Amino acid sequence: AQTVTQSQPEMSVQEAETVTLSCTYDTSESDYYLFWYKQPPSRQMILVIRQEAYKQQNATENRFSVNFQKAAKSFSLKISDSQLGDAAMYFCAYIGLGGSEKLVFGKGTKLTVNP
Amino acid sequence: DVKVTQSSRYLVKRTGEKVFLECVQDMDHENMFWYRQDPGLGLRLIYFSYDVKMKEKGDIPEGYSVSREKKERFSLILESASTNQTSMYLCASSLLHQREKLFFGSGTQLSVL
Numbered sequence: 042a043q044t045v046t047q048s049q050p051e052m053s054v055q056e057a058e059t060v061t062l063s064c065t066y067d068t069s070e071s072d073y074y075l076f077w078y079k080q081p082p083s084r085q086m087i088l089v090i091r092q093e094a095y096k097q098q099n100a101t102e103n104r105f106s107v108n109f110q111k112a113a114k115s116f117s118l119k120i121s122d123s124q125l126g127d128a129a130m131y132f133c134a135y136i137g138l139g140g141s142e143k144l145v146f147g148k149g150t151k152l153t154v155n156p
Numbered sequence: 157d158v159k160v161t162q163s164s165r166y167l168v169k170r171t172g173e174k175v176f177l178e179c180v181q182d183m184d185h186e187n188m189f190w191y192r193q194d195p196g197l198g199l200r201l202i203y204f205s206y207d208v209k210m211k212e213k214g215d216i217p218e219g220y221s222v223s224r225e226k227k228e229r230f231s232l233i234l235e236s237a238s239t240n241q242t243s244m245y246l247c248a249s250s251l252l253h254q255r256e257k258l259f260f261g262s263g264t265q266l267s268v269l
């Protein structure tokens with residue numbers, strides 16, 4: 042079964058600084074997607090960034106970028122120029138495209154942004 | 157604006173009660189999902205459905221059932237609520253062949269006393 046591991050239950054960063062959240066995953070599939078979701082106190086899950094496994098280029102969305110290392114099965118999220126509004130729970134998630142195609146989540150990382 | 161609506165934001169029930177959590181989506185999505193979210197455990201899939209009257213067990217289906225009588229509505233049922241079912245419940249939906257594009261509701265925080 043596919044698993045997603047986030048080894049940092051909590052992280053903190055100073056406003057305007059850069060922070061990296063870690064994620065590793067385990068799969069035998071070759072075709073899949075990886076995601077980072079943000080869940081602020083409003084509880085609404087917001088898709089931050091998405092990476093297709095077949096793409097070698099790392100995905101970026103404004104201040105958010107990923108470091109996708111397929112061989113190492115690693116998918117970290119870098120937040121640049123951190124803002125107070127970035128404070129939230131961040132979930133790494135995986136979905137395989139060859140099997141049951143269910144989204145599997147990590148346990149989450151709580152990010153605090155200090156002013 | 158696309159929407160997944162969960163009928164209750166907060167719910168308090170007593171042990172042994174039958175509980176219904178409702179989820180409605182207005183995007184004509186075939187797939188609908190129920191997740192449970194607990195601190196330190198992330199989101200875990202309870203049940204999902206890819207069509208009306210169809211359902212599949214997720215990773216933690218014990219103690220739950222679901223109903224999908226209409227395409228837009230997916231109900232999670234706790235037949236006899238227990239205190240260990242106190243949790244946040246998140247509903248999500250997607251198109252049939254776009255399971256990677258999931259839309260979430262805002263969650264129902266259920267407390268079973």
